[in-house]
Structure formats: structure tokens, C-alpha cells
Amino acid sequence: LKSLLSRSELLCEQAYVAGEWVDAKSGATFDVTNPARGDVIAKVPDLSREETAQAIAAAEDAQRDWAARPAKERASLLRKWFDLTMANQEDLAIIMTAEQGKPLSEARGEVSYGASFIEWFAEEAKRIYGETIPGHMADKRITVIRQPVGVAAGITPWNFPNAMISRKAAPALAAGCSFIIKPSELTPLSALAMAKLAEEAGLPKGLFSVITSSSSSDIGKEFCENPKVRKLTFTGSTQVGRILLAQAADQVMKCSMELGGNAPFIVFDDADLDAAVEGAIACKFRNNGQTCVCANRIYVQSGVYDAFAEKFKAAVEKLTVGDGMDEGTNLGPLIEPKAVDKVQKHLEDALSKGAEILTGGKPHDLGGQFFEPTIVAQATQDMLVSTDETFGPFAPLFRFEDEDDVIRMANDTIFGLASYFYAKDISRVTKVAEALEYGIVGANTGIISTEVAPFGGVKQSGLGREGSRHGIEEYLEMKYICTSV
Numbered sequence: 001l002k003s004l005l006s007r008s009e010l011l012c013e014q015a016y017v018a019g020e021w022v023d024a025k026s027g028a029t030f031d032v033t034n035p036a037r038g039d040v041i042a043k044v045p046d047l048s049r050e051e052t053a054q055a056i057a058a059a060e061d062a063q064r065d066w067a068a069r070p071a072k073e074r075a076s077l078l079r080k081w082f083d084l085t086m087a088n089q090e091d092l093a094i095i096m097t098a099e100q101g102k103p104l105s106e107a108r109g110e111v112s113y114g115a116s117f118i119e120w121f122a123e124e125a126k127r128i129y130g131e132t133i134p135g136h137m138a139d140k141r142i143t144v145i146r147q148p149v150g151v152a153a154g155i156t157p158w159n160f161p162n163a164m165i166s167r168k169a170a171p172a173l174a175a176g177c178s179f180i181i182k183p184s185e186l187t188p189l190s191a192l193a194m195a196k197l198a199e200e201a202g203l204p205k206g207l208f209s210v211i212t213s214s215s216s217s218d219i220g221k222e223f224c225e226n227p228k229v230r231k232l233t234f235t236g237s238t239q240v241g242r243i244l245l246a247q248a249a250d251q252v253m254k255c256s257m258e259l260g261g262n263a264p265f266i267v268f269d270d271a272d273l274d275a276a277v278e279g280a281i282a283c284k285f286r287n288n289g290q291t292c293v294c295a296n297r298i299y300v301q302s303g304v305y306d307a308f309a310e311k312f313k314a315a316v317e318k319l320t321v322g323d324g325m326d327e328g329t330n331l332g333p334l335i336e337p338k339a340v341d342k343v344q345k346h347l348e349d350a351l352s353k354g355a356e357i358l359t360g361g362k363p364h365d366l367g368g369q370f371f372e373p374t375i376v377a378q379a380t381q382d383m384l385v386s387t388d389e390t391f392g393p394f395a396p397l398f399r400f401e402d403e404d405d406v407i408r409m410a411n412d413t414i415f416g417l418a419s420y421f422y423a424k425d426i427s428r429v430t431k432v433a434e435a436l437e438y439g440i441v442g443a444n445t446g447i448i449s450t451e452v453a454p455f456g457g458v459k460q461s462g463l464g465r466e467g468s469r470h471g472i473e474e475y476l477e478m479k480y481i482c483t484s485v
């Protein structure tokens, strides 16, 4: 892997704690493997709670000075981090594909998407405005200021090894917080490369640490139990989100949670079918179906069901499965064997309840963690895929007759992250967008992620928003000052 990089030092096999590159005190390491080939590409330190506490203590010290700096100074350091990220985009993408499996073109896209949050929040750092409120008595003046929460800790998943971190680190640092990240144990190398560039950009020692560890629950406990930590930000499964929220309750810690989804994708009779197919491909198969905003259930109205199914099948059959490093690959491997099991389980469950395979339907001939992109027809609400997120290349088509029915089915889930629909009638577009109980609605588009908009879920898909001017609020506290004159 090193030989593929223009700057081999971006492949780091030490953790970044309190401004130092370190091994674990215990000497323990864990392996990072390439999901396309199964070979070990690096070993990183397996850190413990003790080292996490050390990072937290340093973060507390560094934060005071950081928060006291003029916003413009924080902004300019973040801007440097953004510039360095973009200057090293290709290396960061190669490291990501090697540890995560996504096609190199998607990895490049993720690096620039991730960097866009650093750029955006570098700019927002200067716009953390307060408020003055007319006093309630003749001698009273009321001012509201917004101050950083303090030490913020984050836990992120493996599906976007770079962007899930920058979406949290950038607003935290812009707000004047310090930040400690525990990346997924499956993809720590992207996080370490980001730290290397943050260090080069001149971020003060201790302000940003990366805790690599295979014992995520221990690190999660340290984050929740250490009184120096004032904010927890998590992206991952709803199941782990619930555990962390319960743990964080003891300290009444400020939390933001980006959890699971089960996105409906609805195609109405009046939709532009070619656009709907293009949107469905983009949002079902990006990252091989492993995103929390991937379409999980595709509802197609009766009048266009057959036509849509045919066009969608033709488009899926053009997708190339392979090693993400190979030019022309559209779908890489799944992240780990248990992800393949889950796709298979959803497929078998659907088939046992009457679904029919339109294309795909089995592990790919390449073996390992590769799976054929699969479409099934005649899906129904009693199938597992209706309640559970597949996180893989499995696209079930549901037939529906009328608008009220499909809205009811689309909303019949504990999740509420992303949703999509295609229709032309303007009053339908407005009504459906309002009726979907989701934090994000794509109306005639399958691609909704951008740093300028608030990303987040309702119901059990999460708390809080990332991106946009709202994203920085998660790292700020409001203080009301009442002055008697």
C-alpha cells in the first residue's frame, strides 16, 4: 500500500494522542484488513481507557487557549487543514479504498465531500453570533452569547471513514471545542491520515486526538464517564446509539446521534422514469448499499411498476463488481463477512415470503465479500427488509396503488433519516414531502448529501443535525447575561 502513495507518511501505524504519535502502552496492536482481498494492510495500536483519559486531559488543557483565540485564527487553521486535505486527496482516497473497499472514484468523492465540511465550518467559525434582547425592566439589559461546550468526543463508523469524522471535528474545532475521535476499528487509517494533515496544518497539540482501539465499548465508557468530556457525538447503529445515550445520561452529557435509517424510495405514476432509475441506482448502490441514506425499500406505483422494473434491472446489470482499486469498478466488496450474511438473510426471508429475483441473488463469483447487485420484485411489508436496514446491494420492489397507502407504508418504521420520491405533479410533490416523517427528503433526486444542508434524522434515526449553519450549534452552549445598569 505504501508504494501506491505519493506521501508514504500518510499511512500511519501509530495513534495520535495528546499531540504525539504513540504506540499502545501495552504494546498491543490490531490488524486492518483490505475487504477486497482479505490481506492485512496495517497494524495500529490497540489503546485502552487509560490512554483515552490522557487524550481527554490534554484536550481539556488545549481547549481553553483554543477557545480564547479570535475566530479568524481558528478559521485560518481549519482552512489550512482543508487545503492540505485537498492537496492529498489521491493518497487519502487510496488509503480509504484499501481499508474500506469502495471504488477509488467514490473514495476521491468522499475526501472532497469530507473536506467540504472543514471548509464550510472554517467559514462558520466567524459567524457564531449572539443576540441582544430588549430588557424586561427599565434597568435591565439582556445579552445572549454562544460559547463552546468544551471537550467533545466522537465515535464513527466504517462506511465513510473520512467524512463522518470531518462532519464532527470541523464544527467542534470551529466552535472552539477540542475533539477526540474513536474511528471504527475497521477503518482507522483514514482517521490517522486526517490527523497527520491536521498536525501539518498547525492545530495545537492536544486539541485533536485519534484513539484507535478494538475495545470500542471501553472507549465509549471513558467518553461517557470522564467528567471532562462535555459532548458526545456518534454516528452508527441505532442499537449502539441507545447504549451510548443511556451511558451519557449519568453525566447529562450533550449528545448528537446519527443513527440507522430505512429509507423509502417512491416512484409515482407521473414520475420521469429514467430520472427515477438514475436516482435509485445512485442512492441504492452507492458504497455498495452501505450508507445510512441508501434506499432500503423501493415503492413503485402500479401503472409504472413493470416499466420501472425493466429499466432498473437493465441499469443494475450494467454495474461492475470488483476491487475498488480497479478502474471501472462500480461496486466493491462488503465490509466484512457478517455484512454478506445480512444481505443473504434479507434475501432469503423475502424469497420465503413470495418475492421473485429479477437479477442477481447470490454471492459474486469473485468470492470473499463480493455479492451480486440484486433486485427482487413483489416485496411486501411483512418482510425483514421493511423493518431492518439491509446495508448491502439488495433492492426490493414493492407495488402500491395509491398515495395514502404508500405514505402509510413509507412511514411505518421506527426510523426517520432519508426518504426519496419521484413525481411531477406539483401539489403531490408538496404534499408527499410534507407527509414523509423523515429528517431528509429527496424530491426527484437520489443524492441529498451536502455540507450546506442540515443532515439528520427524526424518530430513532437520531438527535441533532450535521452540516449547514445548524451543525455548529451541536458544539455550542447559549449563555444569557442579565445586566443591571
Ligand code: ADP
Pocket (backbone or CB within 6 Å): 155, 156, 157, 158, 159, 182, 183, 184, 185, 216, 217, 218, 219, 220, 221, 235, 236, 237, 238, 240, 241, 243, 244
Ligand atoms: P456499524 O453497524 O456501522 O458498524 P456500529 O454502531 O456497530 O455501526 O459501530 C459504529 C461505531 O461504534 C464504531 O466505531 C464501533 O466501534 C463503535 N461501537 C460499537 N459498539 C460500541 C459500544 N458499545 N460503545 C461505544 N462504541 C461502540
